[in-house]
Amino acid sequence: MRIGIGYDIHKLTENRDLILGGVKIPFELGLLGHSDADVLVHSIIDAILGSVAMRDIGYHFPDTNEKYKNANSLKLLEKTCKMIKEKGYKIINIDTNIICQKPKLSGYIEEMRKNISKTTNLELNQISIKAKTNENQDSTGQGHSITAQAVVLVDFI
Ligand code: ZN
Numbered sequence: 001m002r003i004g005i006g007y008d009i010h011k012l013t014e015n016r017d018l019i020l021g022g023v024k025i026p027f028e029l030g031l032l033g034h035s036d037a038d039v040l041v042h043s044i045i046d047a048i049l050g051s052v053a054m055r056d057i058g059y060h061f062p063d064t065n066e067k068y069k070n071a072n073s074l075k076l077l078e079k080t081c082k083m084i085k086e087k088g089y090k091i092i093n094i095d096t097n098i099i100c101q102k103p104k105l106s107g108y109i110e111e112m113r114k115n116i117s118k119t120t121n122l123e124l125n126q127i128s129i130k131a132k133t134n135e136n137q138d139s140t141g142q143g144h145s146i147t148a149q150a151v152v153l154v155d156f157i
């Protein structure tokens with residue numbers, strides 16, 4: 001078995017959709033980024049890649065590539081799963097934190113889990129998403145950004 005860790009942060013800005021775990025969440029601000037800036041999915045991708053020592057998301061899906069402009073991050077997650085499968089690995093479980101002061105995410109967590117479950121071909125009980133605030137501290141706590149963390153356990157198929 002092997003374990004990987006992922007971390008990501010994106011800035012909240014006007015005129016962008018807020019997409020977390022593939023769910024479009026109604027809010028006056030959205031995350032800035034080259035792709036759809038789905039910070040949760042990006043942290044999961046990095047954790048998966050990290051678990052098999054296959055570099056990071058920027059290496060495989062560079063933000064200088066026009067192909068990935070406004071890309072659906074779930075598609076990148078799907079590709080990442082394929083890549084580790086080809087290396088002979090399967091995911092055992094994914095655990096994550098989304099750190100977000102606003103909006104409240106609890107009503108969207110189940111839909112996010114379903115999206116990730118479908119994309120990764122895992123059962124719902126293999127995917128955990130925990131939403132936290134940052135108690136008004138730092139840029140995330142002051143509502144200027146959203147942060148995500150993920151750990152992924154993998155094993156040989
Ligand atoms: Zn990102």
